[in-house]
Amino acid sequence: RFEDVVSGAGPRGTSTLASGRVYTMGSRALLTCLDEETGTVIWQRNLEKDVSAKVPQWAFSGSPLVLENLVIIFAGGSGDNGLLAVDSQTGQTVWTFSTAGESENYTTARFIRLADVDSLVFCDNQGVHALEPKSGSPLWNYKPGQWSNSMKMVDPQALDQTRLLVSLGDGVGLCCLQVQREDDKWNISETWTTTQLRPSFNDSLVLGDLIFGFNQNIFGCIDAKTGQRLWHGGRYGFGQ
Structure with a gap:
């Protein structure tokens, strides 16, 4: 849960619907795939732990971009884990791109x-x-x-x-x-x-x-x- 005096509590980014699934990026770097009809969690990545993502001052605000079998999101993680593409079915990392340690990106x-x-x-x-x-x-x-x-x-x-x-x-x-x-x-x-x-x-x-x-x-x-x-x-x- 993320909360600040300006924007209140809750997520900042808009969820993405694709092929019967809902992809969300939480304020504190929880990347989640859910079943569209039942809300059942299919997979989830805690990017704060997995790639050392730093939660920005105003929290993660980007939306997951779904391209065929990829889900692409700004993670702001260490090393090359700035921009992250994961498999839409499993959540496993497919490729990464370095943003030179930048974390304040929305x-x-x-x-x-x-x-x-x-x-x-x-x-x-x-x-x-x-x-x-x-x-x-x-x-x-x-x-x-x-x-x-x-x-x-x-x-x-x-x-x-x-x-x-x-x-x-x-x-x-x-x-x-x-x-x-x-x-x-x-x-x-x-x-x-x-x-x-x-x-x-x-x-x-x-x-x-x-x-x-x-x-x-x-x-x-x-x-x-x-x-x-x-x-x-x-x-x-x-x-x-």
Whole structure:
């Protein structure tokens, strides 16, 4: 059980439903698979014990990502046990990826097809990582010029098959990356960077050429092609 004065008690991440099973990541690193109809526990991993996962200040908040027979979650464990992929049927570890000992990370890895290549995209203090989903092998890594070492809370998002939207850090701004691949060589560049949307907690909503989201506590909209502000309006706090 995890409890703090700001958010109260209970889990932070959303459970994932897949093939009649429910996958959950508890606030204190209990990764659990349950039967969807009965709630019976099929398997459970205590990542705090298994991989020396450090419970972040505001508890684990990422959701399990289910890809075919894999369940992928940020664990923040020792050694290479930063990002963890386990077998969806047994809970046994399939592959690991080092996040250099980072523990203050509240994001969920995203499955995104970029430049016609299936990729698992994840952000940490080392930058933006794209991994081969089945093996966890690195495809590319890029650290934007204004990248912040502040805690990561906003997930990467695809604008299309060659453009990726990433948060630069807590309340810092957004960056659009151009992702290209030719002759097995990756070329990553920055299309634009903006401070017109500076989210802390919430992912943005991408709708065509529009990006809706929070500029700290003010809701607004920017142009997905340029990063320029189109409008901003009411004050709704920092989101949920």
